[in-house]
Each structure stands twice: as structure tokens, then as C-alpha cells.
Amino acid sequence: MDVLGAMWGLLLLLLSVSLLAFSFYCCYLKFIHMKYDHIPGPPRESFVLGHLPILWNLQRKNGLLHGLFMQWAETYGPIEYLMSPEYPKDPTVYGQLSHLLGVRFLGNGLVSDYDYDHWHKQRRIVDPAFSRTYLMGLMDTFNEKAEELMKKLEEKADGKTELSILNMMSRVTLDVLAKVAFGMELNALHDDQTPFPHAVSMIMKGTSEMCLPLLKYMPGKQKLIKEIQESVRLLRRVGKECIEQRREDIQNGEEARVDILTQILKAAALEDTRDDENILDNFVTFFIAGHETTASQLSFTIMELTRQPEIMERLRAEVDEFIGTKRNISYADLGNLQYFTQVLKESLRLYPPVPGTVRWTGKENIIEGIRIPANVTLFFSTYTMGRMEKFFKDPMTFNPDRFSNNAPKPYFSYFPFSLGPRSCVGQIFSQMEAKVVMAKLLQRFEFQLAPGQSFEIVDTGTLKPRDGVMCILKPRIL
Structure with missing residues (x-):
């Protein structure tokens, strides 16, 4: 009886402690609710889980989270906040990108580094490699890879065969980035089995699912998690080999390749910095961000042009006037494509591959009469504002x-590449590549959307056309 009594006593003690802990937790939640309740927004679905049930339900239905944010902004009103270096990147959000499911991913690279001073030093090293002057010397590679894409499309341009524009754009932008940035020949356009496109797709899937609490411990997710982790390791392993080989070539006095990696290594040497792990972080960052976003932008643009015949014809007329039948497009040619620039900008307004950015407040602010507490995560949504x-x-x-020259500028309400000092280092690179690929496509092909295609968007870490933009192509008759 004494043993039984002791067990009951222990059970009652544990129950009492649990109830006390839960009571304290509920008091903490009430405090948090009171801290934010004055800010306009939708009602909570749950006292304990807040808005999470709404988000989980949307994810189960394959809905678009940013569409929900837009509905909330229209219903409850956006709060206009100005991005500035005063508000650093949120360490919680970007800390998840530093390591993905326990494996070092973007580390302290340019995107994920929330230490401003450390980021600024990196940016100083990387900036020369993405300057307009340097990128002009890479036009041959842009043309070379875009021509390879045109040849692949010619094989399918019979007026009957359906092909995924998103898939083709993902493969060509991966080939361009690998060659221009790291001197690598991936041949993703010619080899469906090359592991890189699949690895990048798996990594992006991982970034889109990392918001799920306790993802690593969900039984049905273990195979997916292992594949994501191996994909990250593959990218970092190849990057390490590439960096080590390039540094050895430079030390041996071999003729340096004209690519972004060489420029970064040289700049790092001038800064007396040898942090290979950090350079590797940026290798992975460029690979992930540098091809996914451009591929999505190109795909969204083509998708939209299929229902904009007047805009399509105006674009073709500009290409015919300034490029004609030239196969080797020059940097000067790109500068003449003013309407082309406007189309690409408008595509980014409606379909930004990166839908927004996250910042963190270190102190309390009053914005439009609303008190924003200190230590709060701020989401700036270019998708919603656009x-x-x-x-x-x-x-x-x-x-x-x-976006014509005479139109009023959309200051602070349009930022597909972010704003301020932490704006995307690769935006000039991206838009040069997009113009070369799109100009050649319009120069050579007529295309239309295949039957049954939707204009829906899916979030897979970046925004993409849900159906892959299945198109039917035929040669353009001049």
C-alpha cells in the first residue's frame, strides 16, 4: 500500500507541476496576444496555436500563402514601413537558411548573414564580380548557352509537342550560372540525369517546408528529409572541390578563367581573407538563388505573353528592329531593348519569384499611428504590394x-530584388541573362500555351507557375 500511495503521490505531483506549467504558458501566451492585439489583422484560429491552423490548412490544400497575405492586407490594411539598415535581417528566419534540416546550407552567405558588418565585408569582396563592366565580358557565355537552348527547342518545335518551359528554363539558367560563375560545364540541357537540377529542386522543397514545426521528427517525412540533406551535401561537396581546384590553379600561375569565382578569390586575397567555408556558403547561395529565380521569371513572362498578343507583337517588333537575325547578341543590343525591360519589370511586379523579404525591429516604432513593439519580425511583401x-x-x-520612362516611379512599393544596401547582388546578371534568352526565343519561335494550363502560382521556396507552363512551339516564319 505504501508503494501504491507513493506512486499516486508522484502522479499527483507530476499532474500538479504539468498544470502549473501549462497555466504559466497560457499566461505567457496571453501576454504575447496583448502585445500584438492592437495591430490590425485576422482573428486567431486558436488561443495556443494562433494562426498556424489557417496556414497548415492552406498548405494541405496546396494554396498560395502569399495570396492569403494579400487578402489580409486588403481586409485589414497594410502597414507601410520603410526598409533601412536600421532594421537587420531577422536572425530566426535567416538562421533556418544557415542550416537546413541540420546540414549547413547557406551558412553565413550574402543572403543569410544577419551580421551587418560581416555581410558588408563579404559584399565588398563579391561586388566587383557582379559589376556591369565585368558582366559585359560574359556575353559570349550568355549567347552560347542560349543558343544551346534554341537548338533543343528546335527539336520539339513541330506545332504538336508539348514541353515544359519552366523545366527548360531551369536547365539553361543552371548551365549559364555554372559556366559564368564557376567555370563548370554541367550540361543540364543535354543530360536529364545530371544530379544538380534534382538536388536544387529538393533543396528548394526543403526551404518551403522548413516552416513546419518539428519537421525532422515527422515519421512520414524521413525519406524526404534524408534526400534534402544529401542534396545540400552534394552541392557543398562540388563547391569545395571547385574552390580548391581554382585556388590551386591561381597559385600555380595557370591562366585564370574569366568567371565570377576567380574574381571573388582574387578580391578575397586582396582583403587578406581566406575563409573557404564562407566562400562555399556563397557558392551555394549563387547556385540556388541565381538560377531558380531567373528561370521562374522567364517562365512567368512567357506564360503571360501567351495571353497578351499585342504586347507580344510589340516585343517582337523591338527585337526585329534592334537585333534582327543576329545570333550573337551584344551588350549594346540589350540596352536598346527598352520595351523589353518594361515587360520584364511588369512580370516581376505580378509574379515576383522571391515574394518578399524579412526584417527585424530592435526598438519600438510608431507607424501610421500603430505601435510596433521592439524585437518583432517584419515581412515586406512585394507580391502583395504589386x-x-x-x-x-x-x-x-x-x-x-x-515602367516607361515617363511613368511615375513606384518608389518603395516595388522591390523584386529587395531595396537598399542589401538588394540582390545578382540583379544585373539575372536581367542580362533573361533578355538574351527571351530575345532569342521571340526571334525564332511562335509559342502558345497547351490546353488545360492554368495561370496559378505555387510556392516551392520561390514562386513558380504551378503547371510548369506547358507550351507548343513552332518555328517563326519571317
Whole structure:
């Protein structure tokens, strides 16, 4: 009886402690609720889980989270906040990108580094490799890889065969980035079995699912998690071999390759910095961010052009006037494609592959009469702002003239490459590549969307066309 009594006593003690702990937790949650309740927003679904049940339900239905954010902004009103170096990147959010499912991913690279001073030193090393002057010397590679894509498309351009534009764009942008940035010949356009495209797809899937609490411990996710982890390790392993080989070539006095990696290593040497792990972080960052986003932008643009015949014809006329039948497009040619620039910008307004950025407040602020507490995560959504009447008249109409020279500039409401000092280092690279590929495509092919294709968007770490933009191509008759 004494043993039984002791067991009951222990059980009651544990129950009492658990109830006390839960009570304290509920008091903490109430405190958190009171801290934010004055900020306009949707009602919580759950006292304990907040808005998470809404987000989980949306994910189960394969809905678009940013579409929900837009509905909330229209219903409860956006709070306009100005990005500045005063508000650093959120360490919690970007810390998850530093290590993905326990494996070092972006580490302290340019995207994920939330220490401003350390980031600034990196940016100083990387900037020369992405300068307009340096990138002009890479036009031959842009043309070479774009021509390889055109030849692959010619094989399918029979007016009947359906092909995924997103898939083809992902493969060509991967080949371009590998060659221009790291001197690597991946041949993703010619080899469906090369592991890199699959590895990148798995990694992006990992970034889109990392918001799920306790993902690593979910029984049904173990195979997926292992594949994501191996994909990250593959990218870092190849990057390490590439960096070590390039440094050895430079030390042996061999003729340096004209690519971004060589420029970065030289700049790092001038800064007396030899942090290979950090350079490797940026290798992975460039690979992930540098091809996924451009491939999605190109695919969204083509998708939209299939229902914009007047814009399509105006684009073709500009290509015919300034490029004609030339196979080797020059940097000067790109500068003449003004309407082309407007179309690409308008595509990024409606379909930004990176839908926003996250910042963190270190102190309390009053914005539009609303008190924003200190130590709060702020989400700046270019997707939401780009689709709101408040910022763009008739926002759901695809209208490139919004970005003509005479049009009012959309200051602070349009930032597909972020804003300020932490804006994307690769935006010039990206838009040069997009122009070369798109100009050649319009120069050579007629294309239309295959039957049954939707214009829906899916979030896989970056925003993509849900159906892959299945198109039917045929040669253009001049």
C-alpha cells in the first residue's frame, strides 16, 4: 500500500507541476496576444496555436500563402514601413537558411548573414564580380548557352509537342550560372540525369517546408528529409572541390578563367581573407538563388505573353528592329531593348519569384499611428504590394507601360530584388541573362500555351507557375 500511495503521490505531483506549467504558458501566451492585439489583422484560429491552423490548412490544400497575405492586407490594411539598415535581417528566419534540416546550407552567405558588418565585408569582396563592366565580358557565355537552348527547342518545335518551359528554363539558367560563375560545364540541357537540377529542386522543397514545426521528427517525412540533406551535401561537396581546384590553379600561375569565382578569390586575397567555408556558403547561395529565380521569371513572362498578343507583337517588333537575325547578341543590343525591360519589370511586379523579404525591429516604432513593439519580425511583401490598387492602378492588368520612362516611379512599393544596401547582388546578371534568352526565343519561335494550363502560382521556396507552363512551339516564319 505504501508503494501504491507513493506512486499516486508522484502522479499527483507530476499532474500538479504539468498544470502549473501549462497555466504559466497560457499566461505567457496571453501576454504575447496583448502585445500584438492592437495591430490590425485576422482573428486567431486558436488561443495556443494562433494562426498556424489557417496556414497548415492552406498548405494541405496546396494554396498560395502569399495570396492569403494579400487578402489580409486588403481586409485589414497594410502597414507601410520603410526598409533601412536600421532594421537587420531577422536572425530566426535567416538562421533556418544557415542550416537546413541540420546540414549547413547557406551558412553565413550574402543572403543569410544577419551580421551587418560581416555581410558588408563579404559584399565588398563579391561586388566587383557582379559589376556591369565585368558582366559585359560574359556575353559570349550568355549567347552560347542560349543558343544551346534554341537548338533543343528546335527539336520539339513541330506545332504538336508539348514541353515544359519552366523545366527548360531551369536547365539553361543552371548551365549559364555554372559556366559564368564557376567555370563548370554541367550540361543540364543535354543530360536529364545530371544530379544538380534534382538536388536544387529538393533543396528548394526543403526551404518551403522548413516552416513546419518539428519537421525532422515527422515519421512520414524521413525519406524526404534524408534526400534534402544529401542534396545540400552534394552541392557543398562540388563547391569545395571547385574552390580548391581554382585556388590551386591561381597559385600555380595557370591562366585564370574569366568567371565570377576567380574574381571573388582574387578580391578575397586582396582583403587578406581566406575563409573557404564562407566562400562555399556563397557558392551555394549563387547556385540556388541565381538560377531558380531567373528561370521562374522567364517562365512567368512567357506564360503571360501567351495571353497578351499585342504586347507580344510589340516585343517582337523591338527585337526585329534592334537585333534582327543576329545570333550573337551584344551588350549594346540589350540596352536598346527598352520595351523589353518594361515587360520584364511588369512580370516581376505580378509574379515576383522571391515574394518578399524579412526584417527585424530592435526598438519600438510608431507607424501610421500603430505601435510596433521592439524585437518583432517584419515581412515586406512585394507580391502583395504589386497586386494592390493602393500602389498600382488596375493591378491585375499586365501593363508594361507602368515602367516607361515617363511613368511615375513606384518608389518603395516595388522591390523584386529587395531595396537598399542589401538588394540582390545578382540583379544585373539575372536581367542580362533573361533578355538574351527571351530575345532569342521571340526571334525564332511562335509559342502558345497547351490546353488545360492554368495561370496559378505555387510556392516551392520561390514562386513558380504551378503547371510548369506547358507550351507548343513552332518555328517563326519571317
